[in-house]
Amino acid sequence: MRVLVTGSEGFIGSHLVEKLVRGGFVVRCFSLYSFDGHEGWLRDLAPQIRDQIEVFPGDIRDAERVLEAVRGCAAVFHLASLIGIPYSYKAVESYISTNVVGTDNVLKASLKQGVERVVHTSTSEVYGSAQYVPIDEAHPLVGQSPYAASKIAADQFAISYYRSFELPVTIVRPFNTYGPRQSPRAVIPTIISQALADPSGEIRIGSLTTSRDLTFVDDTVDGFVRAFESPAAVGETINLGTGEDVQISTLVETVGEILSMQLQPRQDETRVRPANSEVMRLVSDNSKARRLLDWSPQLSGAEGLREGLSKTVAWWAQRTNHLDSDSRKYWI
Secondary structure: OEEEEEOOOOHHHHHHHHHHHHOOOEEEEEEEOOOOOOOHHHHHOOHHHHOOOEEEEEOOOOHHHHHHHHOOOOEEEEOOOOOOHHHHOOOHHHHHHHHHHHHHHHHHHHHHHOOOEEEEEOOHHHHOOOOOOOEOOOOOOOOOOHHHHHHHHHHHHHHHHHHHHOOOEEEEEEOOEEOOOOOOOOHHHHHHHHHHHOOOOEEEEOOOOOEEOOEEHHHHHHHHHHHHHOHHHOOOEEEEOOOOOEEHHHHHHHHHHHHOOOOEEEEOHHHOOOOOOOOOEOOEOOHHHHHHHOOOOOOOHHHHHHHHHHHHHHHHHHHHHHHHHOHHHHOO
């Protein structure tokens, strides 16, 4: 089966491509066009994986290019998105054109080409600060940042295509995925990269009192594939999270223990979100994923988190110098 993965060159996308190829799928990778042919994390794949994929350069905002990418594919995994919450305060229109219009382009092309399944990627940020915990899929959606608002709109377009046109769509809603290849701007890479670069152990970070449901990337992409394979998931929105949250201050402490360092977190005001935009707590109710997908995270609890963080620290330790010198290419 030939499948299309948009956002294939990104953090989660590249891990999903690996899993799909190993599962026997023929994978077309829609990758943001770059004048120098840069393919993001696809170039980090093992040769036996890299040689089996088709890289299809384009821009998700270009409807005709998206249509051409979808042609001949039985399914679409739609991950392409402009992320980065801080930048969304400065470039609202960019988030609308990429996350909303881009998603509509994927949905229209999928409908026109008669694909068998679309798996659309949401984010736990659409819930805003938890009004109750754990957060299930019925929790109100609250756009506390332009990024979150754009993803809410994209989700609603996705489900509307199912309800209006019977396009077989499943929405997966990951909670704070982490692991190798994650963007340096995310909280875990921020902690690790600063710790590796500064022997003093001083860590400049945003809020220390927020908490997040941290899911290792291998568990997240397993959820994507199970969502694609499950007929019961059509027309559904499904959380992918561990069901446990970790405060950022505790996260700093755990990374320090793994590195055998006494890390000293300092709040950097430039990294703090506007007061009404900060999401204080995210913790998932993953019972729907367990029920419909037979999915559960393999790395959970304190020991699972430590194992996932250890793998992530080891990856960063091997690549820090390269990433520091070339970080502009790892924004996805």
